Amino acid sequence: CNKELDEVNINPNAPEIPQADYLLTGAIKNTSDTYWGTTNNLNSSLLFAQHWAKVQYTEEDRFIYSNSSFTALWSTGYAQSIAGLNKIVELADAQGNPNYKGVALVLRSWVFLLLTDAYGDVPYTQAGKIKQFVTPVYDKQKDVYYGILADLKSAQTALDPASGAPVISGDIMYGGNITHWKEFANSLRLRIALRIADKEPAKSQAVIDEIKAEGGNYINSNAFNAQLVYQVSPQQNPVAASFETRNDYRISKTIVDKLFALKDPRLPIYASKTENVTPQVYVGIPNGSTNSEASAIGLANSSKPGAYFLNPLAPAVILSYAELLFDRAEAAARGFTTENAADLYNQAIRASFDQYGISGNVVDDYINQAAVKYDPTNYKKSIGEQKWIALFGQGLEAWTEQRRLDYPQLTASVNTVLNGKIPVRFIYPGSEQSLNGQNYKNAVSSQGADLLTTKLWFDAF
Amino acid sequence: QDVTVTGTVKSADGETLPGVSILIKETKQASISDAKGAFSISAPDKGTLVFSYIGFKSQEIQINKNAGPISIILQSSDNALDEVVVTALGISRQKKSLGYAVQELKGQDLAEAKESNLVNALAGKIAGVRVTNSQGSMGSSRVVIRGETSIAGNNQPLFVVDGIPVDNSQLNSAGARDYANTISDINPEDIESMSVLKGPNAAALYGSRAAAGVILIKTKTGKSKKGLGIAINSNAVLETLLTLPVYQNAFGQGSEGKFSYVDGAGKGINDGVDESWGPKLDGRLIPQFYSKGVAVPFVAHPDNVRDFFQTGYSLNNGVSVADAGEKYDYRISYNNLKQVGIVPNSGQGKNSFVLNTSLKITPKLTLTANANYSKLNSDNLPGTGGSRSTSTMLQFTWFGRQVDINQLKDYLDENGKTFNWNNSYYSNPYWVAYENTVSQNRSRIIGSLALNYKIIDGLDFNFRSGTDYYNDRRKVRIAYGTNGTPFGSYTESAFTVSENNTDATLNFNKQLNDDFSLELLGGGNIRRQYIEQNDQSAPKLAIAGLYTLKNSRDPLISSNNLSRLKSYSVYASGQLGFRNYLFANITARNDWSSTLPAQNRSYFYPSFNGSFVATEAFDIKSEVLNYLKIRGGWSKVGKDADPYRLINTYAFGTPFSISSDLQKLYPNIVIANPQLSPGAIDLNPNLKPETTTSTELGVEAVFFNKRLRFDLSAYNTNSYNQILAADVSQSTGFSSKLLNAGKINNKGIEAQLGITPVKKAFTWDIDVNFAANRSKVIELDAEKLLTNYVVASNSAQVIATVGQPYGSLFGSAYLRDGNGNIVVNATGAPATNPTKQVLGKYTPDWIGGVYNTFTYKGISLGVLVDASFGGSIYNGTYATGTYTGVLASTLPGRAAEYGGISYYYPGNDKTKGTVRVNGTAPAGVTVYDDGIIFDGVTADGKRNEKVLPAQQYYKSFRNIDEANIFDASYVKLREVKLSYNLPSKWLRPLSLQGVSVSLVGRNLWIIHRNTVDIDPEVAFNTGNGQGLESLSNPSTRSYGINLNVKF
Structure with missing residues (x-):
C-alpha cells in the first residue's frame, strides 16, 4: 500500500522541476515590478529624491514610516529574485549553459546592489542557502559591493556571445542577445566602482582598469538600455497600475522649479498639465506637505507625472545610456580614466534628451546655458544635478546618487519628523527582528541604529 | 425451569420504549424490546431480569411465574450516576466507567435556542469550550477545546455525525466575505445530542484528528416512536x-x-x-454632495451608520415524520431557513432533508441508512474587512459625520451616474x-450505510461506509x-469537497463472571479526502452589467x-470492569497516511484510562455524599x-x-x-507525524440528594x-520553512458545578462551568x-513566541525612557520604539458560564451569562477611527469647549510650528483652540510642552500598535429562553402529543467590556489568527419565538 499512498501524494498542482527560461522571465518581471513599484519607488525613494511628492496621505512624504514600510524590496529581492536566479545558476551548471549562469549572476548582482544601497549591511554570503543557513548573517556593505563586483566579473567570463555558444530563452530584456548582457554587466561594474569611489578609490580604479583590460564594452545606445518594457494590462507598468485605482502622487515642486529654472524641455514629459487650467501649467507639490497643505493646492491644480510615465507600456529603466555616460564622465573627472569629462557630461545630457525623443537645437541651447555647463571645479555638483534630472522616475538610483554626490542639495520640510534630515537608508523589515534577531542586532551594532537617518558606509559625505 | 415472561417497557411519561436490552442476570442471555416496547423472554423462574436503555436507569426485576405480563417503567437517568454517554466511534458507555471528561448537550437546547451556526449553541455551556462568534449571524464561528494545541495547524475539533466524520472547513476565496464554516449545514432540529470529547484522552481512537477534540453529533431517529409521529417546528427570529x-x-x-x-x-x-476633521457641525452653510453646489446646513447625522443597517430576520420551518415497526424504523425531516441580514441586500436560504432509516433484514442482520441533503443559497453575503469595493465598515470608519445616509439611498443620479x-x-x-455582490451556493450530501450482524450473543460485526460530499460555488461581482x-470584475470560485470513511469493526461484550465485565472492539478504517478548487476571474469587465x-x-x-x-488505520479498544466500580480502558490505533514520506508514514498511538467509583466500592449510601468518582488517564x-x-x-x-x-x-x-x-515555503521531505500526549485527572461528586453536582478536570497536554x-x-x-519541531504545552483545569437550590414544584438549577488554560510555546x-x-x-x-503563551500580540510600541515615560519626537507626537514588543495575547486566562434554569409546571426559564477574561485584542476600528476623527474618543481637545489648548503660528506661517498662547497672542496671528499636548517627555528627558493640533495628535497613534491594543475581557448575557409546554390534558382532545412555545433571545447584552467601539468577541475566521480586529461588521443580538408541535 506504500506505493499507492505515495501516488496519492504526488502534487498535481505545481511543477517540482523548473525550467531556466521560465524562471528568467519570472525573475526579471518580479524584480522590475518591485523596483519600479509603490513601496520602493513611488512611496519612498521618489519622495526622498524629491522627484515626486504626495498630494494625499502625505505621511510618507513627511518620513512617517514604520518598520513594516520597507519589506517589499527585502522579501521580493531575496525570496523571489535571488532565490529564482540561484536556481537558474544551478540549472545552468547542471546543463552546461554558461550564458544562463552569466545572465542570472548579472541580475542577481543588481538585486544585491539594490538591497545594500537601500539597507546597508545585508545578508550576502549566507543568503539564499536555507539548507545551510536559516538565519543568515549580515555582510558589511563594503563586502557586499566587493562580492558583487567579483560576481559580475565571473558573469562576464561566463557570458559567451559566440554563435555556437548555448543560447538562452525567456529573456524579456535583451531577447537572448548575450553581447548586450555583457555591456549591461560592465555598466553595472562601473556604477558600483563609483559607488565606492569616495571610500575605496583604489578598488574603483582597479575595477575600471579590469574592464578595460578585458576589452569590455559598456551600454552604447538608448536602444540597449537595461530596462523592462511593460505591456498592456495585466502586464502594465506599476506606475500606471497605481494611477488606475489611486491618486496619491504628484510631481515634486523641487524638480518642477529646477526644470523651469533651466527651461528644461523634459518638463512636459516629466509632468502632466494641471487638470484645472493654471497659469503655471505645471505645478509641483512641495515635498513634506501636511495633508491640509497638499489638499489646499488640490488634486486638480497640481501636476501628475507626465503621460510618458503613466503609460502602461512605459519601461522600468534599470541602467540607461545617459547614466552610463554620466558615470564615465565622473570616472574621468576623478582621474580613473583619461577620457574627457566635460564631453562625456554633454553626451550624457544629449542621451537623456534622446531617451525622451528630444533632439535638435533645443538640446544645444540647453547645454550651452551657464547653469548647465560642466564645472570641472565641482564635478559632483554638475554631474549630481544633471544626473538627478536624467534619473527621473528611477527613484532608488536617483536617491542613492543624491546621497553619494550630495547634489542637488535637497532640504526637508519642517513638517517632516527627522529633525530636518532626509532619509539616507531604509529601515530593515520589522520581521528581521523576530526572525533573524541576533544577526539583526549584530548588524545594528556594527552599522548604527536601525533608523532612516543612519548613514551607510558608501555615503562618505 | 424456564418460564416465558412477557410485558412492555415504557418511560415515565408513558412512551413505549423499543430496543431496551433485557438481560437474564443468571444466564447472561439477552433480548430486546420490539418497536412497541413489548418483549418476550424465556428465563429461569426466580431469576433476575435487568432492563437497561440509554438515557435511563437500569432496573432489575425478579421473575415470578405467576405474575402474568409485566409492565416496566424505566426512570430517565437525569444525573451523573447512571448516565450513558456516546464516546469515540459512537460507542455508548456508562459515564462512570470513563477515565476522562465528556459532556453532552441535548438536542432540545439546540433546537429552541436556534442558531444558524450550531457551533454558537455551545458558547458558555460546556467547560473548556471556547466559541468565538462571527460578525452577524451568517458568518463563521470558531470553536476551540482546551486551548490551541497546534501552533500552525487546525485547532478546530473534528465533527462526527452519526459515525461519519464531516467537513467543517471554512473555504475562503475572493470577495471579502466571512463564509460560514460548513458544519452550519447541519440543522439543529435534527440533532438528538451533541457529545463533546475534550481533547486526546477522550478522542484518542480518532487519532490524527483528535488532538483538538471531537464533537459527536447524533441525529434523531424513529426508533423511540410508537407508531407514526409528526412534529412541526417553526421559528422566527429578529x-x-x-x-x-x-x-x-x-x-x-x-x-x-x-x-x-x-x-x-x-x-x-x-x-x-x-x-x-472638518468644520464644526453647527449648522453653518456649506455645499454638500447632494446639494448641487448650494450651501446647505452642515449638521450632524448621529445615526448615519446605524440607519444603514436594517433589522435582519430568520424564519425557520421544519416538519418531521417518524415511525417504527417491528422490522423497521425511520425518520424523515425537512427544514427551510430563510435569513435576511442586517446589511442591506444580504441574506441566505437553506433547505435540508434528512432521512434516517433502519431495517431488520433478519433477526441478526440490521441495515441502517442515513442521508442528509442540504442546499445553501445566497444571492449576497454581507461584505466584511477592509476592501474598498466590498466592505461595509471600511467606508463607515472613514465617514463624514455630517453625511445624511438617506441622501445616498438612491445611488444613481438622474443621469444614471x-x-x-x-x-x-x-x-x-x-x-x-446592491451591485458588488457575492453569491454562494452549496449542495451537500452526507450519507452512510451500515450493517450490524450479531454473530453470537455479545459478539457483533459492524460495517459502515459514509461520505460527505459537497459543491460550493461563489460568484463575486x-x-x-x-x-x-x-x-469592475467578475470571479467564479468552485470547490468540490469529498470525504469518505469506511470502517469495519468487531465488538465483543461479556459479563465474564459476577465480578468482571469485558468489552472489546477491534477494527479498521480507510479514509479518502478530496478537495478541489477552481477559480476563474475576469479582472476587468469589457462592458458594464454583464457578469x-x-x-x-x-x-x-x-x-x-x-x-x-x-489513510489506512487499524484500531482496538477494551474496557475491563470490576464489580461496577473499577474500570480500566485501553485504546490503540495505528495510521498510515499518504501525506507523510514512506519511512515515517506509519505511526502508533495508545491511550489508557481508568475510573474508580468510591461510593459503590465502599457501598456508601449517604444522604450527603451520593456519588464519588476518581478518574485519570x-x-x-x-x-x-x-x-x-x-x-x-x-x-x-x-x-x-x-x-x-523588442520584437523589431x-x-x-x-x-x-x-x-x-x-x-514561498521550503518544504520538508523527511516529515514525521505530529504527536500530542495528554494526561488528565478528574473527580466527580454528587452531594445532598443530588442537589450539588461537581466535576473537576485537570489536564496537561504536550504537542511536539x-x-x-x-x-x-x-x-x-x-x-517560510516547513519545520517538524515545535513544542507547545497546554495545561488547565475545568470545573462544572451543578446546584439545585430549590427542588419542589418550582425548581431552580444553576449550572456553572469554568475553564482556565495556560499555554506555553516551548x-x-x-x-x-x-x-x-x-x-x-x-x-x-x-505570533507564537518561545517562552510565551500561544497567540501573543506583537507590534510596535511607544518609545519609553528609563523611567517608563513615553518619549515624543520633534513635532511633539509620540515616538515609536524601533524594536517591536509583545503587547498581549489573544487567548483568555479563563472562560466560564452560568446557566440558571427555573422550572414551574410546564414553564421553564433559562438564563445564560458567560464571560471571558484576560485576553487582548488589536482594535483596528479604533486605530482607524482615531486617525479619521469619526470616533467620540477623538473629541477631547478638538476645540476650547472640549478642553483644547490655544496656540498660534508665528507670523501665521505654519512651517514655523506651534506656539502656545500664554496670556494674549501677538496681534495679527490666527489663534487656534484645538491644541493638545501629548503627555510625554522629550528626548532629553524634559516634559513635553509642544502643542499639537488635535488632528495631528490623534493621527499620531495609528502606527503605534500599543495604543490600539485593548483588554478583550467581556461578560455577556448570552441567552435567555422562556419555554412553555402545554399540559397534556389540553392536548389530548386535539390529538396532539405535545406543544411547546418558547421565546429565545441570544447575545442580548454586553454586560461588561474593557474595549471600546467593537465587540471584543468578534471572530474573523476559524483559523488561528485571532485577536486582530479590522473594521469588522458589528455583532448582533437576536430574539425570537419557537413553536414545536407533535402529533
Whole structure:
C-alpha cells in the first residue's frame, strides 16, 4: 500500500522541476515590478529624491514610516529574485549553459546592489542557502559591493556571445542577445566602482582598469538600455497600475522649479498639465506637505507625472545610456580614466534628451546655458544635478546618487519628523527582528541604529 | 425451569420504549424490546431480569411465574450516576466507567435556542469550550477545546455525525466575505445530542484528528416512536445591532476645519478627504454632495451608520415524520431557513432533508441508512474587512459625520451616474451593497450505510461506509464604475469537497463472571479526502452589467488546486470492569497516511484510562455524599501533514509578452514567455507525524440528594514534532520553512458545578462551568534558531513566541525612557520604539458560564451569562477611527469647549510650528483652540510642552500598535429562553402529543467590556489568527419565538 499512498501524494498542482527560461522571465518581471513599484519607488525613494511628492496621505512624504514600510524590496529581492536566479545558476551548471549562469549572476548582482544601497549591511554570503543557513548573517556593505563586483566579473567570463555558444530563452530584456548582457554587466561594474569611489578609490580604479583590460564594452545606445518594457494590462507598468485605482502622487515642486529654472524641455514629459487650467501649467507639490497643505493646492491644480510615465507600456529603466555616460564622465573627472569629462557630461545630457525623443537645437541651447555647463571645479555638483534630472522616475538610483554626490542639495520640510534630515537608508523589515534577531542586532551594532537617518558606509559625505 | 415472561417497557411519561436490552442476570442471555416496547423472554423462574436503555436507569426485576405480563417503567437517568454517554466511534458507555471528561448537550437546547451556526449553541455551556462568534449571524464561528494545541495547524475539533466524520472547513476565496464554516449545514432540529470529547484522552481512537477534540453529533431517529409521529417546528427570529462604534457628532468631513464639496474627489475644499476633521457641525452653510453646489446646513447625522443597517430576520420551518415497526424504523425531516441580514441586500436560504432509516433484514442482520441533503443559497453575503469595493465598515470608519445616509439611498443620479459623499476612494455604500455582490451556493450530501450482524450473543460485526460530499460555488461581482475597480470584475470560485470513511469493526461484550465485565472492539478504517478548487476571474469587465467570464478586457486569470489524501488505520479498544466500580480502558490505533514520506508514514498511538467509583466500592449510601468518582488517564495521538508538503514547487505567473520594439530588435525572440517563481515555503521531505500526549485527572461528586453536582478536570497536554511553516528571514530565499519541531504545552483545569437550590414544584438549577488554560510555546525549531512563528499579521501580528503563551500580540510600541515615560519626537507626537514588543495575547486566562434554569409546571426559564477574561485584542476600528476623527474618543481637545489648548503660528506661517498662547497672542496671528499636548517627555528627558493640533495628535497613534491594543475581557448575557409546554390534558382532545412555545433571545447584552467601539468577541475566521480586529461588521443580538408541535 506504500506505493499507492505515495501516488496519492504526488502534487498535481505545481511543477517540482523548473525550467531556466521560465524562471528568467519570472525573475526579471518580479524584480522590475518591485523596483519600479509603490513601496520602493513611488512611496519612498521618489519622495526622498524629491522627484515626486504626495498630494494625499502625505505621511510618507513627511518620513512617517514604520518598520513594516520597507519589506517589499527585502522579501521580493531575496525570496523571489535571488532565490529564482540561484536556481537558474544551478540549472545552468547542471546543463552546461554558461550564458544562463552569466545572465542570472548579472541580475542577481543588481538585486544585491539594490538591497545594500537601500539597507546597508545585508545578508550576502549566507543568503539564499536555507539548507545551510536559516538565519543568515549580515555582510558589511563594503563586502557586499566587493562580492558583487567579483560576481559580475565571473558573469562576464561566463557570458559567451559566440554563435555556437548555448543560447538562452525567456529573456524579456535583451531577447537572448548575450553581447548586450555583457555591456549591461560592465555598466553595472562601473556604477558600483563609483559607488565606492569616495571610500575605496583604489578598488574603483582597479575595477575600471579590469574592464578595460578585458576589452569590455559598456551600454552604447538608448536602444540597449537595461530596462523592462511593460505591456498592456495585466502586464502594465506599476506606475500606471497605481494611477488606475489611486491618486496619491504628484510631481515634486523641487524638480518642477529646477526644470523651469533651466527651461528644461523634459518638463512636459516629466509632468502632466494641471487638470484645472493654471497659469503655471505645471505645478509641483512641495515635498513634506501636511495633508491640509497638499489638499489646499488640490488634486486638480497640481501636476501628475507626465503621460510618458503613466503609460502602461512605459519601461522600468534599470541602467540607461545617459547614466552610463554620466558615470564615465565622473570616472574621468576623478582621474580613473583619461577620457574627457566635460564631453562625456554633454553626451550624457544629449542621451537623456534622446531617451525622451528630444533632439535638435533645443538640446544645444540647453547645454550651452551657464547653469548647465560642466564645472570641472565641482564635478559632483554638475554631474549630481544633471544626473538627478536624467534619473527621473528611477527613484532608488536617483536617491542613492543624491546621497553619494550630495547634489542637488535637497532640504526637508519642517513638517517632516527627522529633525530636518532626509532619509539616507531604509529601515530593515520589522520581521528581521523576530526572525533573524541576533544577526539583526549584530548588524545594528556594527552599522548604527536601525533608523532612516543612519548613514551607510558608501555615503562618505 | 424456564418460564416465558412477557410485558412492555415504557418511560415515565408513558412512551413505549423499543430496543431496551433485557438481560437474564443468571444466564447472561439477552433480548430486546420490539418497536412497541413489548418483549418476550424465556428465563429461569426466580431469576433476575435487568432492563437497561440509554438515557435511563437500569432496573432489575425478579421473575415470578405467576405474575402474568409485566409492565416496566424505566426512570430517565437525569444525573451523573447512571448516565450513558456516546464516546469515540459512537460507542455508548456508562459515564462512570470513563477515565476522562465528556459532556453532552441535548438536542432540545439546540433546537429552541436556534442558531444558524450550531457551533454558537455551545458558547458558555460546556467547560473548556471556547466559541468565538462571527460578525452577524451568517458568518463563521470558531470553536476551540482546551486551548490551541497546534501552533500552525487546525485547532478546530473534528465533527462526527452519526459515525461519519464531516467537513467543517471554512473555504475562503475572493470577495471579502466571512463564509460560514460548513458544519452550519447541519440543522439543529435534527440533532438528538451533541457529545463533546475534550481533547486526546477522550478522542484518542480518532487519532490524527483528535488532538483538538471531537464533537459527536447524533441525529434523531424513529426508533423511540410508537407508531407514526409528526412534529412541526417553526421559528422566527429578529436580528438587530448589538454594538456599533461610538461616533462623535461635533465635527464633520474635511481637514483642519475646512470643507466644501464640488466633486468629492479633490476639486472642492478637502472634498477628496474622507475624514472628519472638518468644520464644526453647527449648522453653518456649506455645499454638500447632494446639494448641487448650494450651501446647505452642515449638521450632524448621529445615526448615519446605524440607519444603514436594517433589522435582519430568520424564519425557520421544519416538519418531521417518524415511525417504527417491528422490522423497521425511520425518520424523515425537512427544514427551510430563510435569513435576511442586517446589511442591506444580504441574506441566505437553506433547505435540508434528512432521512434516517433502519431495517431488520433478519433477526441478526440490521441495515441502517442515513442521508442528509442540504442546499445553501445566497444571492449576497454581507461584505466584511477592509476592501474598498466590498466592505461595509471600511467606508463607515472613514465617514463624514455630517453625511445624511438617506441622501445616498438612491445611488444613481438622474443621469444614471453613481454619486457618493466621497469619490476619491469609495463608491456609494448602497451601490456596494446592491451591485458588488457575492453569491454562494452549496449542495451537500452526507450519507452512510451500515450493517450490524450479531454473530453470537455479545459478539457483533459492524460495517459502515459514509461520505460527505459537497459543491460550493461563489460568484463575486464588482460592478463597472466601482471606485478603485473602475472596470469592475467578475470571479467564479468552485470547490468540490469529498470525504469518505469506511470502517469495519468487531465488538465483543461479556459479563465474564459476577465480578468482571469485558468489552472489546477491534477494527479498521480507510479514509479518502478530496478537495478541489477552481477559480476563474475576469479582472476587468469589457462592458458594464454583464457578469460572464467572456466579458473580459484582460486575459482571464485562472487557477485550480487539487488536494487528495488517503489513510489506512487499524484500531482496538477494551474496557475491563470490576464489580461496577473499577474500570480500566485501553485504546490503540495505528495510521498510515499518504501525506507523510514512506519511512515515517506509519505511526502508533495508545491511550489508557481508568475510573474508580468510591461510593459503590465502599457501598456508601449517604444522604450527603451520593456519588464519588476518581478518574485519570494518559493518551498519545498522532497527526499527519497536509498533502504535498514534501517537495518544493514553483509557481506560475501570467505569461509575459514582448513589446513590439523588442520584437523589431530581436526578430527571433519568444513573444509569450511563461513565468515561474520559487515557492514561498521550503518544504520538508523527511516529515514525521505530529504527536500530542495528554494526561488528565478528574473527580466527580454528587452531594445532598443530588442537589450539588461537581466535576473537576485537570489536564496537561504536550504537542511536539509539530509541522509548521515557520516564517524565516526572507534572506534565506524563502518566506517560510516547513519545520517538524515545535513544542507547545497546554495545561488547565475545568470545573462544572451543578446546584439545585430549590427542588419542589418550582425548581431552580444553576449550572456553572469554568475553564482556565495556560499555554506555553516551548520550542519552535530543534536548533533553537527561531524564536517566533507568525500566525497572522495586519498592523500588529499574532505570533507564537518561545517562552510565551500561544497567540501573543506583537507590534510596535511607544518609545519609553528609563523611567517608563513615553518619549515624543520633534513635532511633539509620540515616538515609536524601533524594536517591536509583545503587547498581549489573544487567548483568555479563563472562560466560564452560568446557566440558571427555573422550572414551574410546564414553564421553564433559562438564563445564560458567560464571560471571558484576560485576553487582548488589536482594535483596528479604533486605530482607524482615531486617525479619521469619526470616533467620540477623538473629541477631547478638538476645540476650547472640549478642553483644547490655544496656540498660534508665528507670523501665521505654519512651517514655523506651534506656539502656545500664554496670556494674549501677538496681534495679527490666527489663534487656534484645538491644541493638545501629548503627555510625554522629550528626548532629553524634559516634559513635553509642544502643542499639537488635535488632528495631528490623534493621527499620531495609528502606527503605534500599543495604543490600539485593548483588554478583550467581556461578560455577556448570552441567552435567555422562556419555554412553555402545554399540559397534556389540553392536548389530548386535539390529538396532539405535545406543544411547546418558547421565546429565545441570544447575545442580548454586553454586560461588561474593557474595549471600546467593537465587540471584543468578534471572530474573523476559524483559523488561528485571532485577536486582530479590522473594521469588522458589528455583532448582533437576536430574539425570537419557537413553536414545536407533535402529533
